[in-house]
Amino acid sequence: MDEAPDNATRYRAGLTVRRSVLGDPHVDRAEDAATDFDGPFQHLITEAAWGTVWARPGWTKRERSIVTLALLAALGHDEEVALHVRATANTGATRDDICEAFLHVAIYAGVPAANRAFKIAKDVLSEMDGGEGADDR
Template sequence: MSGRSSDQERFEAGMIVRREVLSDAHVDAANEKITELTADFQDFITRTAWGDVWSRPGLDRRSRSIAVITSLIAHGHHEELAMHLRAGLRNGLTVDEIKEVILQSAIYSGVPAANTAFRIAQQVFTEA
């Protein structure tokens, strides 16, 4: 073998990280919604996003959460933002640190994007 992980090994590693970052409850709920249409996509994101990228040693999970939150704010991916705000807390970010990330994003992604992010963060943090 060339030292590269098999698809199954990448999937298994990805599922471990996905569960650690997002929670068992979130992943179980997502898995219950898998259909024939979405099965290949779910396999793809588990292997690539979680098994390949989130599993890399170059950044810790707190740093990865900061990068993801910033990107989601910039691109207006609100549903994913709520999920990754929860993940950021699970990865050790504080509410104050997330507030600073959102403030920073106001400069580079725009005030409307940050305004929406603060609204979503308020909902997420009220739930927590």
């Protein structure tokens, strides 16, 4: 079995993956806004979520993106759903992938959760296309 990377290595790997998925502007904003109070949290998610889980071999960024969208939608984490819909521009997950993920959410986590996720995704995708959100039309 391979030796586990040390914390600094996981953090550096996590920062690279986080930037590649969420984009430099988002990560820069998060790092710039970090304080002594929430800085340890920013470090934790970079190291653990991005450097340990997202950096693992076996699944592509597209696959991780699809699963992440479904989980966030099922749990009702609306802001994170929007963030990760935007991230699909970097992960290779398609609009069809997003739709399929949310259809699974409807069956396994409930129609209201999927309904909300579809609304959020429609708004975000419209913004990404240069249009207005669905509520602005």
